[in-house]
Amino acid sequence: MNIVIVESPAKAKTINKYLGSNYQVLASYGHVRDLPPKDGSVQPDDNFAMSWQVDAKSQKRLNEIAAAVKDADRLILATDPDREGEAISWHVLEVLQKKKVLKDKPVERVVFNAITKQAILDAMANPRQLDTPLVDAYLARRALDYLVGFTLSPVLWRKLPGARSAGRVQSVALRLICDREMEIEVFKAQEYWSIVANLQTPGMATFQAGITGFDGKKIGRHDITNEQDATTIRTMLESASFQVGSVVSKPAKRNPSPPFTTSTLQQEASRKLGFSASRTMQVAQKLYEGITIGGETTGLITYMRTDGVQIAGEAISAARKVIGQDYGDNYVPEKPRFYSSKAKNAQEAHEAIRPTDLFRRPKDVARFLDQDQARLYELVWKRTMASQMESAVLERTTIDIDAKNGAKTATLRATGSVVRFDGFLALYQEGRDDDDEEAANRLPAVNDNDALTLAATGAKPVEANQHFTQPPPRYTEASLVKKMEELGIGRPSTYASTLQTLRDREYVELEKKQLVPQDKGRIVTAFLQSFFNRYVEFDFTASLEEQLDRISAGELSWQEVLRDFWRDFSGAVTEIKDLRVSEVLDALNELLAPHIFPDKGDGSNPRACPVCDSGQLSLKVSKFGAFIGCSNYPECSYTRQLAKSGEGEEDGAADGPKVLGQDPETGLDVSLRNGRFGLYVQLGEDSKENKPKRSSLPKTWSASDLDLEKALQLLSLPREVGLHPEDGKPITANLGRYGPYVHHEGTYANLTSPDEVFSVGLNRAVDALAEKRAKGGRGRATAAPLKELGEHPDGGPVNVYEGRYGPYVKWAKVNATLPKDTDPQSVTLEQALELVNAKAAKAPKKATAKKTTTKTAAAKKTTTKKAAAKDGDEAAEKKPAAKKAATKKTPAKKATTKKTAAKAAADDAS
Template sequence: MNIVIVESPAKAKTINKYLGTSYEVLASFGHVRDLPAKNGSVDPDANFQMIWEVDPKAAGRLNDIAKSLKGADKLILATDPDREGEAISWHVLEVLKQKRALKDQKIERVVFNAITKQAVTEAMKSPRQIDGALVDAYMARRALDYLVGFTLSPVLWRKLPGARSAGRVQSVALRLVCDRELEIEKFVPREYWSLVTTLATPRGETFDARLVGADGKKIQRLDIGNGAEAEDFRKAIEAANFTVSTVEAKPARRNPQAPFTTSTLQQEASRKLGFAPAHTMRIAQRLYEGIDVGGETTGLITYMRTDGVQIDGSAITQARKVIGEDYGHAYVPEAPRQYQTKAKNAQEAHEAIRPTDLSRRPSDMKRRLDADQARLYELIWIRTIASQMESAELERTTVDIAARAGARTLELRASGQVVKFDGFLALYQEGRDDEEDEDSRRLPAMSEGEALRRENLSVTQHFTEPPPRFSEASLVKRMEELGIGRPSTYASILQVLKDRGYVKLEKKRLYGEDKGRVVIAFLENFFARYVEYDFTANLEEQLDRISNNEVSWQQVLKDFWDDFIGVVNEIKDVRVSEVLDVLDNMLGPHIYAPREDGGDPRQCPTCGTGRLNLKAGKFGAFVGCSNYPECRHTRPLAADGEAGGDRVLGKDPESGLDVAVKSGRFGPYIQLGEASDYGEGEKPKRAGIPKNTSPADIELDLAVKLLSLPREIGKHPETGEPITAGIGRFGPFVRHEKTYASLEAGDEVFDIGLNRAVTLIAEKVAKGPSRRFGADPGKPLGDHPTLGPVAVKSGRYGAYVTAGGVNATIPSDKTQDTITLPEAIALIDERAAKGGGKPKRAAKKAKPAQTEKAGKDGAATKKPAKKAASKQASTKPKSEAVSKARGSIAAAKAPPNTVKAPTKKSAGKNG
């Protein structure tokens, strides 16, 4: 019997069918070990020795694998063909060695790029050993991400309350978004004018020509800068005679793009299908693992984490055959097309993403796939086929026209493009982020010296626009161009930035949030080198050299750590007040928008004498008055126009008091009157602003309606108790006694009727009680062995999994969409073992974690878990008292070289 190890149960089930009864295929359910989320898991003082802790749930699976090896002839490690797959195989092998489960069994490593019978059986004929260089590269990346996350994040918490974490690549990606925000804010529009003349040939055919020169000088796009200059040119053109100077027609060819890599697939799926990168990768994973085709589960695409653009020769032959059948032989090039990868790491330059069988046309597969799977499969199929099609043949024509008006000679130009042979364009054209189509107008036939007649003249004023915010696709593209991160990390990096509130996705564009901008400002001032694009790209190159066996992984870590820990130690002595002063100055243009009256933008609008400055609170940075506590004026960071300050909307029709939009430290709100309008002990009535409603869009009528909430709809026909409607933190609702029901689409909180409200209440009662109104019902994953149903939910502090009252935060390297049931069970068991939630029995049943320490040669040696725990305790600061007089927080008093370990929730695998 031969034992085969893969990552997923779906993959195991499919491969087992291919290999037959002499093989038993078992799943590891992904990684089986990881670095414990505490200080000391990577020890820089011991040549970066690493403690590996077996996942509690994985312990059971590893025991099953160990048992199955009894009497087996061979152990075949068949995890994915990339660095992570190599690392999983290494981890499994190390644990089995630790358990002494291996006797004289032969150990082999096989890789296949597609889950098809042919690919798997061929891979079994070409086994190899585990690639030590790839494992070293994995260890170096994991150690670097751990050291940055568990060293830098605590500094952030202490010096910048409200910040959640920072990561090696995550922070650089965030800087790209925030730098773009800064460019947009600093942008000054520039006026320019364009002149487009509609001309007609003697045969009556019309076309447009632009002004490109005057009196022997070229005119660029921005050269006509005001209306007076444009008017001068308009008069000259209206008085001119037009003659064709030159006609130039040049043939051109456009070649198809290469097949998809991970990055280009994410970009194109975002542009054409509207998929987020994480969604794209989740669907691609399903297509890779396979679906039922003709009674047999088979993978539909090759491995989806790759930098490579080349495809297998047999696939090229099949593609050429399909092109000939579907489009004709004119669309088949004479020789197969070959593409060269631009990946810097040859170890990861695998075959491009393509269908495993190109004869499976999208129309045939549509009925076997769900809508999103079918769309992504079609995109991959079309791109692969188009990459082997004939080039498009074009003709680009440029016509220069002389316009003479008295002593002046103006130059106009018209250009057009004609597709002579569409080639690959008959099937596919790559999407573009700027949404601009290339000029494909056909120009009429003209000859030199031919006179033209002016039909119309368009003189248009324009203003330059700031650079666009990144879309998810364009950010991935920019990261790839800069050499930041790797294809397998892009989706998770973007997800982490969104989950932590550092960026928001709105209208398919990424906006830098205040929380993220403060973090980046802090890092750029105090850790500038580590968020530089070149530094991060150079570090990626060093990590690639490790996988090519060119440099020691410990040496790369040492070179990084020596400088990094020095900077961390320096920042420990900097007061929080000093940090805030630096950030206040750097973020000034963003925080303090110019006033319309030209006054000091930092003057407190409430007391008039205080000065606004940046302050730190439990929930992050905010702007407050220097006269605190006498003046309690506060507002969020952003202060753009009316949305950033107080604004009186008008008088309340009933009370006659002012209705105003105000800004507080927790966001904008509506207030009726001022404190002086109420009696002693009474406070002004306030109302929140609904989500997705801008404070600048609030008008008096809407504000009065919001202040009227909650409103009574009527009495419940059965109980006689009132039913009310209102807006809470989770949106609009109706309430009867202790039952809350969310209003669905189409229901209006201001005019919902009694019958509809009674129906919603009844439906909510029928569903049973929830832990809180508006709570995310979650996505069911399956059942826990002892705690019942397991679900993944979105919480106030991020995504988590839950079962039987035990909640466990999902680590940053996982998302709600990618986490599996075994991983969720392991997280819940770990949380229960630490005393989280109600059921203590889960902690008793959880198996003790196996803790191991990797030596210099990568071999694992036992290390008691208690020893690590005691070491952790010894580094904890003795005193955490706050020194109010100095305006600093507890961390500023921490002893040198002391960094409090973050929780698993917010640091560690930050990319």
């Protein structure tokens, strides 16, 4: 019997069918060992020796593998064809050697780029040994991420309370987003004017031409800066005579893009399908592992984590045949196309992402796929096919025009592009971030010296339009991935997990597909730029990636690379430890000044306190995060959020309370204020004897529209809707952390909008509460699952449910929330097992009161040390095994807070 080890149980089942009865395929369920989250897991003083830990779930699977190997004839390691896959095979082999079950049994390593019968049989026929340099590169990356997170994150907690974590690649990606936001904030728009003449040929054809020169001077796009100059030129052209100066037509070719790599697939899926990077990888994983077609599980695409742009010769031949069949021989180039990557640090050991069978057209498989799978498969198929099609042939025409009006002269230019042969464009055109597809703009046929006239009908003969320069756009996921790849930051296979980590940490938010940095993310970035600048520099991070790639090529020693890094990094951390928090805040005040203290435009001091006369505004930190406060605290209690909202500035709330009127019952002032948690209304003033009533503005309410009536409505909450007809107990409506709701006897039901809180009637409230209870709210039976996934390996069903805070996976007593933007209907059993196993491992075991008391100090130390013991660079993209559960946990509040921060650092790593 031959034992084959893969990561996924889905792959194991498929591959076992292909190999037959002489093979037993077992799944490791991802990584089987991890670095324990405690000090000493990586030991710089012992040549970076690492201590690995196996959690209970993985131990059970390793025991099963060991028992099978003990009676086997041969062990075949068939994990994924990348660095993480090589590492998993290495871990499994290490464990089996320690268990002494291998003896003299042969051990082979096989890799296949697609889960098809032919690909697997070919791999089995060509085994190799474990790639030691690739494993070394994994060890180096794993140790780096552990050391950075474990060392740097605790510094953040001490100097910036409320900060979550920092990481080797994640922090650099965050800096890109924050730097772009700073560019936008300091950008000053410049006025410019465009002038276009609508011209007509003797044959009555019309076209537009833009100004390029006036009175012998060239005019660029932004050179006309005021209305007076624009009017002068427009007036001259309105009475001018026009003549064609020259006509130049040049043929041009447009070549297709290469097949997809991991990063280009993420970019294009974002632009064309609206997928997040993580969603793209989830769907691609399913297409790679296989879909049931005709009773057999078939892998539809090749491995989706790759930097390579080349595809196999048989795939090229198949593509050329399909092109000829579907489009004709004139769309097949004379010679096959071969591509090479221009990206930094590209590793082209694997093929590009392509369909496993190019004769399997999208329409043929659509009925076997869900909507997202079908759309992504079609995208991969079209891109692969287009990469082997003939180039598009264009004709680009430029018409230069002379204008005269007495002694005044001007020049204009019209440009156009016409597609003479569409080539690959007949099938596929690459998307762009600005959605600016190349459109055909046919110009009329004219000859040198032809006379032209201004168009007599339609638009104005000469148009002068005012414009303003625009700041650089915020990054989208697609453009950020492209930028990171250009700079050589991180690995393309880790970009999805990096972006997801930034959102999970609430360092950035996704608004209209744009990545918007949040205040906590900007503070972390400013801190790192002030005190650890080298480690968030783009060139330094890229050079470190190059060293890691050289390790994988066998050119560098991984311990030597770590030794050089650790010497300087640990020294930098030691220097910062002695800094006072006040020194840190002074540095951040200066670096973030354009953001937190913007120029008021009237010459006044932007840091002057708007409430007291002598105070200076400064960045403050608390366990809840950062805010702006007055230096005269506690005499002056003025606070606000870091960034002034546009609404707050318009209404004066950003610069102090705005009185909306007086409460008719008490006579006290009702004011709009901007606090550390945002805009709110307040009744009366603060005093030692009485804390005034306050109510936050709903996110959907505009401060500019807020009046006394609306403010009093907010201050009157909660509102009693009426008595429930079943028990006569009150139903109340209110605004909460998660939005508007009605409440009755422990059941909370969401309302559609904040305005409904003030208008909801008894019937509507009773219906909403009944519906919530039917879905699993308090007092009724548990709701039916949204999706039944199957059985857990340890027994019991695994299902997806809708919860109060979003969809979640449930197994036994373990509830695991689905990641943001995850479609509950697309969740697979394998993904669900990852979530519930990880959640179960995090749950602390119950201890007796005596043990909790005696072990409090140790528990605090352990939870505090949870920093960056986990590599988020690539492990998050794989199928990680669940971590070992903590054996002790103190109920102390401090320990809990630090545990949360430590977990953030541990998951960060990129």
